[in-house]
Amino acid sequence: ISIEMKHSHGERRLFLLLLHICRSQMLKALETNINPDSDAIVHNVLPVSYLMTQHYDNRAICLSLHPECPPIGLETLKIDDFQLHASSTKRYGLGAHRGRLNIQAGLYEDDLYDGAWCAGRNDPLQWFEVDARRLTRFTGVITQGRSSLCDWVTSYKVMVSNDSHSWVTLKNGSEDLIFLGNREKEIPVRNIFPSPVVARYIRVNPCSWFHSGSICMRVEILGCPLPDPNNYYHRRNEVITTDDLDFKHHGYKEMRQFMKVVNELCPNITRIYNIGKSQNGLKLYAIEISDNPGEHEVGEPEFRYTAGSHGNEVLGRELLLLLMQFMCLEYLSGNQRIRHLVEETRIHLLPSVNPDGYEKAFEVGSELSGWSLGRWTNDGIDIHHNFPDLNSMLWEAESKKWIPRKMANHHVSIPEWYQSENASVALETRALIAWMEKMPFVLGGNLQGGELVVTFPYDRTRSQGVAREQTPTPDDHVFRWLAFSYASTHRLMTDANRRACHTEDFAKEDGTINGASWHTAAGSMNDFSYLHTNSFELSMYVGCDKFPHESELPEEWENNRESLLVFMEQVHRGIKGVVRDLQGRGIANAVISVEGINHDIRTAADGDYWRLLNPGEYKVTARAEGYSFTSKKCEVGYKMGATRCDFTIGRTNLSRIREIMEKFNKQPIKLPVRQLQARRSRERERRIRTDRDILLSAFSVPWEVLPSYSPPGQQRMLRSSGSSPIDITVMCAMIFLEKALPRAE
Numbered sequence: 001i002s003i004e005m006k007h008s009h010g011e012r013r014l015f016l017l018l019l020h021i022c023r024s025q026m027l028k029a030l031e032t033n034i035n036p037d038s039d040a041i042v043h044n045v046l047p048v049s050y051l052m053t054q055h056y057d058n059r060a061i062c063l064s065l066h067p068e069c070p071p072i073g074l075e076t077l078k079i080d081d082f083q084l085h086a087s088s089t090k091r092y093g094l095g096a097h098r099g100r101l102n103i104q105a106g107l108y109e110d111d112l113y114d115g116a117w118c119a120g121r122n123d124p125l126q127w128f129e130v131d132a133r134r135l136t137r138f139t140g141v142i143t144q145g146r147s148s149l150c151d152w153v154t155s156y157k158v159m160v161s162n163d164s165h166s167w168v169t170l171k172n173g174s175e176d177l178i179f180l181g182n183r184e185k186e187i188p189v190r191n192i193f194p195s196p197v198v199a200r201y202i203r204v205n206p207c208s209w210f211h212s213g214s215i216c217m218r219v220e221i222l223g224c225p226l227p228d229p230n231n232y233y234h235r236r237n238e239v240i241t242t243d244d245l246d247f248k249h250h251g252y253k254e255m256r257q258f259m260k261v262v263n264e265l266c267p268n269i270t271r272i273y274n275i276g277k278s279q280n281g282l283k284l285y286a287i288e289i290s291d292n293p294g295e296h297e298v299g300e301p302e303f304r305y306t307a308g309s310h311g312n313e314v315l316g317r318e319l320l321l322l323l324m325q326f327m328c329l330e331y332l333s334g335n336q337r338i339r340h341l342v343e344e345t346r347i348h349l350l351p352s353v354n355p356d357g358y359e360k361a362f363e364v365g366s367e368l369s370g371w372s373l374g375r376w377t378n379d380g381i382d383i384h385h386n387f388p389d390l391n392s393m394l395w396e397a398e399s400k401k402w403i404p405r406k407m408a409n410h411h412v413s414i415p416e417w418y419q420s421e422n423a424s425v426a427l428e429t430r431a432l433i434a435w436m437e438k439m440p441f442v443l444g445g446n447l448q449g450g451e452l453v454v455t456f457p458y459d460r461t462r463s464q465g466v467a468r469e470q471t472p473t474p475d476d477h478v479f480r481w482l483a484f485s486y487a488s489t490h491r492l493m494t495d496a497n498r499r500a501c502h503t504e505d506f507a508k509e510d511g512t513i514n515g516a517s518w519h520t521a522a523g524s525m526n527d528f529s530y531l532h533t534n535s536f537e538l539s540m541y542v543g544c545d546k547f548p549h550e551s552e553l554p555e556e557w558e559n560n561r562e563s564l565l566v567f568m569e570q571v572h573r574g575i576k577g578v579v580r581d582l583q584g585r586g587i588a589n590a591v592i593s594v595e596g597i598n599h600d601i602r603t604a605a606d607g608d609y610w611r612l613l614n615p616g617e618y619k620v621t622a623r624a625e626g627y628s629f630t631s632k633k634c635e636v637g638y639k640m641g642a643t644r645c646d647f648t649i650g651r652t653n654l655s656r657i658r659e660i661m662e663k664f665n666k667q668p669i670k671l672p673v674r675q676l677q678a679r680r681s682r683e684r685e686r687r688i689r690t691d692r693d694i695l696l697s698a699f700s701v702p703w704e705v706l707p708s709y710s711p712p713g714q715q716r717m718l719r720s721s722g723s724s725p726i727d728i729t730v731m732c733a734m735i736f737l738e739k740a741l742p743r744a745e
Helices: 009-030 252-265 314-333 336-344 355-364 390-399 427-438 476-487 525-532 550-572 653-663 673-699 703-709 712-720 725-744
Strands: 052-056 059-063 084-086 128-144 153-161 189-209 216-225 270-277 283-289 302-307 346-350 441-448 451-456 512-514 536-543 575-580 591-594 597-602 608-611 616-623 630-636
Touching: 128 153, 189 216, 252 270, 252 283, 252 314, 252 355, 270 427, 283 314, 283 427, 302 314, 302 550, 314 336, 314 346, 314 355, 314 441, 314 536, 314 550, 336 550, 390 525, 427 525, 441 525, 441 550, 451 476, 476 512, 476 536, 476 550, 525 536, 536 550, 575 616, 591 608, 597 608
Parallel strands: 302 346, 302 441, 441 536, 451 512
Antiparallel strands: 052 059, 084 128, 128 189, 128 216, 153 189, 270 283, 283 346, 451 536, 575 608, 591 597, 591 616, 616 630
16 A cells, blocks of 8 residues: 655554554454354354545555455255255255356256256245354355356345354345345356354345246355354265475466476476467467477377367466476476376377467456356357267268278368468367378367366267267277276266266266267367378367366365376377388378278378377278288287387389389379270270271272182071171181181281
8 A cells, every 4th residue: 555655644643543443353353253053143253444545646455455255165066955045946956956156058958957946936035045054254245147047036135143043144234235136147247245144044035037038047155155164064975185386376477487498497398489360469388398399309209288279268278387387296206106297198288279269268367257158269169069070971971882982981171261361260270280281180178168078979969850869980999099088087086976067967978988879070179180190189178167266276186186187198098109111210191990990090200100009909900102012911919009000011013113114214104084985995996997907908809799709608507597797707817827827917
């Protein structure tokens, strides 16, 4: 606080006196001893006047004397269903357990899953109650309407209690304090109390609602649990991390600085680069972690994690920042697991695919960004589903039996229309595609939010017009293992006792699901990566809350840390090797086929390849244009580490002839099809005329009388057979040539 010296001594003394009174009252309030066994309701702990504003020369000087409290956990599911109560409910699917901020309804509304708590009656006596299970300093309420219909509360009161029987309403002087609610169903509205209140129970009492709708709410409560030195209230399932990491949200500049700090701390194993720019010109920064950063080492697989394709799904972004810091620190401390991973793998981490969208969500904060603010790019494109639909092209070719004669079952080409400047393709998507084509990635994961599940291709249903349908890839068994490797090591994904985030309990499916059987989506990053490149790509939905409060990051890190490491290690499962020619040179773009799996991969620029496979014995074939193919059996074991399976193939005779012709500038003449057909027709006619002239010169007689030179017996035989004069002429010519040609030679 600054005080201008030009003011009078009396004014400065008055101002300092006010500050002293304010500070004294705050300390007195904070030192108030709360007895947990007491039924007394403690409220208005800090009077409204503790937020003081003083003006000097139009300069506002503000002092807030109570700390901001985070959400108590309705959205993150820390508050379980048994802690939520309501005066009445319209039906079970609209019960109090559905009154959580940002909860989503199912694709089809039913009696089990809907998008809010809705009262059974529309009157001012309805309420929604939360039991914090311990004394808590409540500081505010955040509300939304119903996600599926036009129902929301426009104003409400707040009541608190220590015993759930005696309730006190927050006051504005002598009158009940009325808080303004929502104006539509999705945008969250936060109301901060004039002063914090301490209690165990809190109720939201709707006073008015949308005139054409009903009383429906989704709620989050802001509050700080009071100190509990005697552990009187045991917080169940509390997770504490031991990793000393930077648990905070990072804006764009902070993220860039954070990556720079990691790079400076571990310069020998990290490299920062960018793959392109966003619509607003923000660079898409990535960090490489490897023992030889900047180089592709023959035989070393490349792995990638991306996050933030939906800008408001912030948890994945922060997890990747924490992961790069963690790996750097653990490498320096000598962690053998991390050292082996860094030395045997080239790892790429791209924490923010959509920085423009993130900045929009970050500007309003973790609780007010809602479900969709910042999801899309600056020009309104969903990056994750902005890739070309190669599924339809492949499936059409399969139905026409073009594979493999006219079209390969892998590396499907991008259609020309998609590459035009007028196509609705985001700059960020184009940058991702160029990056994916440049690097020989083997495995990748994109971190998303709003659920707890791992999805794998295909993401689009094969049947037209079907919203959900199992649509497996030829590598379905491998994808299922990869998905399970992440989900099974996550702290919550496979926990059968956990509550579903929104509508579907994925824990029953081991925390994994085929993307198309969840909801169909054309042009996904996962399908594109599988069909256009060698990389197997999966989506990890790492938390129910897309944009968790900063205080939740340590626990979310603990939930996902082991999974992030285990999934990276799966890049070393299957077979690997190098395809070489007889001179020992690596052959680029050679095709690696596995018998029984209708999806091939190709070798990288140095001839090295990696093929993800589950344990078993496989017949593997290597072929390349201009080379003969060769096959061998390769066995994949259960231990971690890819099986070595090298190939040596020689040139075909035809390719060698072509090579010699090209070397001496004697290339075959390539003519258009029509011109070539015309030339062949002219050559055929010329041969016929030549053959006729030879016959005529051999007989030295006119063509018309040729049959008379055949022996009389054969003439009678030919005439009796009913042969035409032309047939007889040809047969006589054959008889003559059979006898006369040797003498002519």
